[in-house]
Amino acid sequence: MRTTVILAAALTLAACSGGESVDNQSGGSAAVEPTPNNLMDDPQNAVVPIPAPSPSPIAAIPAAFQGRWGMVGADCDPARADNKGLLTIAGDRLSFYESRGQAGSIRQLRPAQIAFDLPMSGEGMTWSEPTTLTLLDDGKTLVREAKGSPDRAGAFRYSRCPA
Incomplete structure (x- = not known):
């Protein structure tokens, strides 16, 4: 019975977090930078830089x-x-x-x-x-x-x- 109560409390706490990771709640940074859904939205290649070819x-x-x-x-x-x-x-x-x-x-x-x-x-x-x-x-x-x-x-x- 005690295990069930602890498990229910943990699930309730996770549901209240809004889906954010523990790192984001504590002020930590995400390891992956956001990527636009359509890479054509990033014509300057700011998210994924592509090196210019050497002449x-x-x-x-x-x-x-x-x-x-x-x-x-x-x-x-x-x-x-x-x-x-x-x-x-x-x-x-x-x-x-x-x-x-x-x-x-x-x-x-x-x-x-x-x-x-x-x-x-x-x-x-x-x-x-x-x-x-x-x-x-x-x-x-x-x-x-x-x-x-x-x-x-x-x-x-x-x-x-x-x-």
């Missing part, structure tokens, strides 16, 4: 980035003289409507992303444009991020021109 130097711009890229469909028409949004990547050279540059210090950031220094020249001027290229949509879309002077900086989206 790896590579010798040349990979073949997947090579070719002709247009900002609009008309840029891909070789018969047009006003294809101002055309970007041609051949070897380590990037050619725009009125400027050219040769990529140097090329680094692979991710499988579909590279970064490099891009000394440019055009219209009688020279400048440097640190650049990141990212392939999207299985290589059909290219995003070029330029980090040069404020008037040239920004992200630019291109579509691969038909062969």
Whole structure:
């Protein structure tokens, strides 16, 4: 009978605790940090940090980035003289409507992303444009991020021109 009373008292005490652990009641800390139900709610990876990949130097711009890229469909028409949004990547050279540059210090950031220094020249001027290229949509879309002077900086989206 005495065992039954002790067991009943222990169960009553546990039910009154509201489900908190003894550690939490005594001011102790939980061993596990809270994790959001949907990990997409944590885009900065604050709960589960993912280390950034280390850039790896590579010798040349990979073949997947090579070719002709247009900002609009008309840029891909070789018969047009006003294809101002055309970007041609051949070897380590990037050619725009009125400027050219040769990529140097090329680094692979991710499988579909590279970064490099891009000394440019055009219209009688020279400048440097640190650049990141990212392939999207299985290589059909290219995003070029330029980090040069404020008037040239920004992200630019291109579509691969038909062969």
